[in-house]
Structure formats: structure tokens, C-alpha cells
Amino acid sequence: MGQLQDVGEADGWRCWLCDEPVDPEMSPNDPRGASLDTRISKARAKKKKQDKGNVPAERLAHKGCNTGKGANDPVVPWPDHLIVVDPAPIIAAAERLERKGGREAMARCPTQGDADAVAVWLMDRLSRLTPGLALRTEIASTGGQYLVSLHTS
Structure with a gap:
């Protein structure tokens, strides 16, 4: 759990996808439990590793957020309370x-x-x-x- 602890502390125990708090004491099997995620999909990570020798940084995510995005590139949603036209990804x-x-x-x-x-x-x-x-x-x-x-x- 050392790596999870280090990443969690670096990210302030907030899910990088939904920006909600992550409880480090919650079971890792719970959808609100802590997990590690990469910022980019495995296919893009593999290509970047081949191109530059870099491995993408891991970030803290809820298990449910991480599982929900799967192997796809992550999407950070715009909050519903903001009134925007043509929001950028x-x-x-x-x-x-x-x-x-x-x-x-x-x-x-x-x-x-x-x-x-x-x-x-x-x-x-x-x-x-x-x-x-x-x-x-x-x-x-x-x-x-x-x-x-x-x-x-």
C-alpha cells in the first residue's frame, strides 16, 4: 500500500477524475475506495513509452471512477451548475x-x-x-x- 499512500498524499486524497474526496480507510473493493489510475489510456501510454521512454504518472481515483472509465481516455466532466456553451474537453x-x-x-x-x-x-x-x-x-x-x-x- 506504500505506492497508493504516496500517490494519495500527493493528490491530497482527492479523486483526479471526479474531484471528490477519497477515504484512505475505505475498502479497496468499495466503489468509493482508493485505487491508482494513469492519466491516459494504456494504448496511448504504450505509444508514449515507446516514443519517449516515459511512463505516465499515476493518480488517485475512486475504484468506481477508475473502473467506469476502463481503458478509455479519461473525461473530466464540467459541473452542472456552470452555464457554458461549447465546453472544451x-x-x-x-x-x-x-x-x-x-x-x-x-x-x-x-x-x-x-x-x-x-x-x-x-x-x-x-x-x-x-x-x-x-x-x-x-x-x-x-x-x-x-x-x-x-x-x-
Whole structure:
């Protein structure tokens, strides 16, 4: 259990997929129990390992979240309380920003208040999803809507 303990502590005992707390004392057979997950699918991990010799970092996930995604690339859902149009896939955007830097358009919102809430949530969520990546948000008014984008610092 040493590796699980180390990864759990590094991730603050929060599931990297659903962002909910993980109880380290819960049975590993319980859907809310702790398990280790890789950030990318096994097929992409194998290709990356062949290309660069790197093994993807393991992250803490609930057993149910981990099992639910299976061997597919993970999806971090946008919360229902945020009002967004055309939300970007969060993990794909984070991976591009880690790899290339720059700017990613993440969502359009109908009001400034909605865009502010999205920006705050994105910064909070990405601070745990990609802790080593320095990001800032930008909100631009675009023809009656507000575009929320992430920029590498």
C-alpha cells in the first residue's frame, strides 16, 4: 500500500477524475475506495513509452471512477451548475498546454458572471489536475458572449 499512500498524499486524497474526496480507510473493493489510475489510456501510454521512454504518472481515483472509465481516455466532466456553451474537453486541453504551452479556448458563457464562475472553477480544478502547470485565465467579450481561455504563464 506504500505506492497508493504516496500517490494519495500527493493528490491530497482527492479523486483526479471526479474531484471528490477519497477515504484512505475505505475498502479497496468499495466503489468509493482508493485505487491508482494513469492519466491516459494504456494504448496511448504504450505509444508514449515507446516514443519517449516515459511512463505516465499515476493518480488517485475512486475504484468506481477508475473502473467506469476502463481503458478509455479519461473525461473530466464540467459541473452542472456552470452555464457554458461549447465546453472544451478539459484533459485534452490540459495535455496540449503541458506539451506546447500557449492558449486554449475553454468555453463560451452568456454572461460575465457565468464566465467569472467558469474561470474560478477551471483554475481550481486544473491546479489539482496538472499541479506543475502555471496557468492564468482570460475572459474576452465576443459578440454578446464571453470567451473563457487558459494561458500558460
